[in-house]
Structures are given as C-alpha cells and as structure tokens.
Amino acid sequence: MTLRSAARGFLAFLLSVPALQGIDQWTVTYSSSNVCALRKSTVDINCTYEYPDNVLYHPTKVYTLWFTKVSNDQPVDLQGDADYTGRVGYSCGEDSCNGSRCHGTCTLRIKDLRESDFAVYEFRFTTNQPRGEYTVDPGVTLFVSDLQVKVSFPDPTDPTRAELECHSRCGLAGNHLYTWFRNGENVGQGVNSWVQPQSGGSYSCAVEEHNLSSPLVCKSTPQYADMIPDVMDLLGKIT
Incomplete structure (x- = not known):
C-alpha cells in the first residue's frame, strides 16, 4: 500500500466518524405536550430542535x-392541508x-x-445530511374549547340569588374581557355575575x-318563582 492510498483511507475513516456519532443526536422538544385554546381564537405551538453539526455537509x-x-407513509404538511387553508x-x-451541535426553533x-382542530400536532425537520430526518412521536395534543356558563348557589339558604361563572376547560387565564348579556343586552363585565333567576x-x-x-x-319559567317558597321550606327542615 502506498503512503498516498493509506492516507486517503485514514482520511475517509476520520470523516465518517461524526456521521455515525450523530445518529442519536437528533432531537425535537415541545414546549408543552398539551395545549388548550378557545374556539375562534389563535394558538401558537412551539418547539426547539437539534442536530449534529457535520462538517462534511x-x-x-x-x-x-x-x-x-x-399519507403514503409521508407527513402531510399543514400548509398544504385543505382543512387548514388560510x-x-x-x-x-x-x-x-455551536461546537458540534446546531439548534433551531x-x-x-x-x-x-x-x-375539528382537536388533534396531535407533530413537527418534522429534514436536513441534507445522511439520515437527516427527525420527528418526535407523540407530539402536542391541541384541545379546542367553547365557553360555558356555570351556575351555582353559594348561599344554600338563599336560592333566589345565583352566581354565574364564565367557564372553559382551558382555564381562560390572562386578561380576557368578559361581558355578560341578559336577553341579549349588555349587563356587565367580569368572570362572574350575580343574578336573580326568579x-x-x-x-x-x-x-x-x-x-x-x-x-x-x-331561561326563566313562571314555575321557578313558585318553587322558591317550597325550596326555602325544605332547606329549613334540613338545617
């Protein structure tokens, strides 16, 4: 073996090592495994990814x-999915x-x-490196929630005064502007509202x-008002 051929073989070996070491260096990290958002709102789903910095490529x-x-063992890009158009x-x-690692977001x-947007969302990145394609499974589960009104009677001795709470399974944290309507007319703001059902x-x-x-x-009915004395009498017997 000549010195030149030996050197060529040694160089090929050295250059192949980073590719082999990088097989297990591909990662995707999601900021959360579950996200909940209101219907009609906008949601962001975030991730970071890493891959080896292979000097060969x-x-x-x-x-x-x-x-x-x-579809056909290939992911369908959301930007080309008809269900998400626009x-x-x-x-x-x-x-x-930095060093031997590359990072992206x-x-x-x-x-x-x-x-219908309730689904598991996954991220895939592909590079021009050998075996340079990576996806983490499972991804991020997106829950889409509507608003609901929770009705409660905090004072068990007074069923004539009810507390309404604007509620969502998403929790609705943050500075949202809540507005209450009675028969379609604005009657106040805030997460909670006190009403007299009768x-x-x-x-x-x-x-x-x-x-x-x-x-x-x-939705009130004439019968509800008639029931209040009976309810108060029943509560008095229980207490």
Missing part, C-alpha cells in the same frame, strides 16, 4: 413542517451552530380555531376579543 439546509396526518403559518428562526400558528331572563357570557359567546342559561 456544510452548509446544512433544513426543511421544516408540522403535520397531523400521514389558517396556518410557520415562524422558524435561523439555526445556530419553530412555531406553528393556527388561527380561527375550530372544534326575575326572568336568559343569560350568556362572551369573550369579546375572540367574538365567542356561550350558550344561553337560566
């Missing part, structure tokens, strides 16, 4: 997509490399959420920034 090109469906977009930062934004009326709440309203509750 500089510059590394990275292709990103989000998906919920698979409602999805990606915001992916420029990758940075990508955010999926879905607007005008629908109940006075009649149908109530609903809304989150105005999302143009979303709850179903009507407390």
Whole structure:
C-alpha cells in the first residue's frame, strides 16, 4: 500500500466518524405536550430542535413542517392541508451552530380555531445530511374549547340569588374581557355575575376579543318563582 492510498483511507475513516456519532443526536422538544385554546381564537405551538453539526455537509439546509396526518407513509404538511387553508403559518428562526451541535426553533400558528382542530400536532425537520430526518412521536395534543356558563348557589339558604361563572376547560387565564348579556343586552363585565333567576331572563357570557359567546342559561319559567317558597321550606327542615 502506498503512503498516498493509506492516507486517503485514514482520511475517509476520520470523516465518517461524526456521521455515525450523530445518529442519536437528533432531537425535537415541545414546549408543552398539551395545549388548550378557545374556539375562534389563535394558538401558537412551539418547539426547539437539534442536530449534529457535520462538517462534511456544510452548509446544512433544513426543511421544516408540522403535520397531523400521514399519507403514503409521508407527513402531510399543514400548509398544504385543505382543512387548514388560510389558517396556518410557520415562524422558524435561523439555526445556530455551536461546537458540534446546531439548534433551531419553530412555531406553528393556527388561527380561527375550530372544534375539528382537536388533534396531535407533530413537527418534522429534514436536513441534507445522511439520515437527516427527525420527528418526535407523540407530539402536542391541541384541545379546542367553547365557553360555558356555570351556575351555582353559594348561599344554600338563599336560592333566589345565583352566581354565574364564565367557564372553559382551558382555564381562560390572562386578561380576557368578559361581558355578560341578559336577553341579549349588555349587563356587565367580569368572570362572574350575580343574578336573580326568579326575575326572568336568559343569560350568556362572551369573550369579546375572540367574538365567542356561550350558550344561553337560566331561561326563566313562571314555575321557578313558585318553587322558591317550597325550596326555602325544605332547606329549613334540613338545617
């Protein structure tokens, strides 16, 4: 073996090592495994990803997509999915490399959420490196919730005064603007509202920034007012 051929073989061996070491260095990390958002609102789903900085294949090109469906063993890009037309977009930062690792971020934004958007969302990135394709399963489960009104009677001795709470299984944290309506007319703001059911009326709440309203509750009937003395008498016997 000549010195030149030996050196060529040694060089090929050294250059192949990073690719083998990088097989287990591909990662995707989601900021949360579950996300809940209101119907008609906008939601962001975030992730970070990493891959080996392989000098053989500089510059590394990275292709990103989000998906919920698979067709012919290939993910269906949400940006080409008819169910999401005009409602999805990606915001992916420029990758940075430090030492032997490269890092990137990508955010999926879905607007005008629908109940049918309830699904598991997964992220995939593909590079021009050998075996340079990675997806983490499972992804992020998105729950889509409507508004509901919870009715309670905090004072068990006074069934004539009810507390209404604008409620969602998402928790509705944050500075949302809640508005209450009685028979379609604005009667106040806040998460809670106190009402007298026997006075009649149908109530609903809304989150105005999302143009979303709850179903009507407390539709009064003449019989309800007649029941109040009997309820008070029954409570008196229990206590």
